[in-house]
Amino acid sequence: MxxxxxxxxxxxxxxxxxxxxxxxxxxxxxxSEPEALSDDQQQAIVDLVQDHGTDFAAPSCQVEVFRIGDPATFGWATCTETQGPNPAPAAQATAFPFKITGSTVEKPGDGAQYLKDVHTMFPEDLWSALEQRNRGA
Incomplete structure (x- = not known):
């Protein structure tokens, strides 16, 4: 027993x-999860990315926020070009990680500069998530 x-x-x-x-x-x-954003906060981030993160004349962006911090917000944006009152299916699209500090939107450069910029702009614990997104996983 x-x-x-x-x-x-x-x-x-x-x-x-x-x-x-x-x-x-x-x-x-x-x-480590981002705080829940109000609709106004989410829209403010979308507006910043649309206004300062793309070269499109009339972008439509969706954003996923990875981290909201002081002083920067980090996330991923997927944007398409939309023009006119009845836009045709998007002919151009882009997806990129972003860093927002104040009203400044930064994104990594293209090609060989991309990885270097990711390592400089983003916290190390986000690198693997950004790499997976960049590969489309």
């Missing part, structure tokens, strides 16, 4: 340890 009691006690302690570790890990992961 004593052996069974020890086995149950060990199992209980092991199960408790696993639960504490699981909850602790999920709590740490939740801390």
């Amino acid at each position: 004593n052996t069974v009691g020890h086995t149950i006690k060990r199992f209980g302690i092991s199960a408790l340890s696993v639960l504490v570790l699981a909850f602790g890990t999920s709590a740490c992961g939740a801390a």
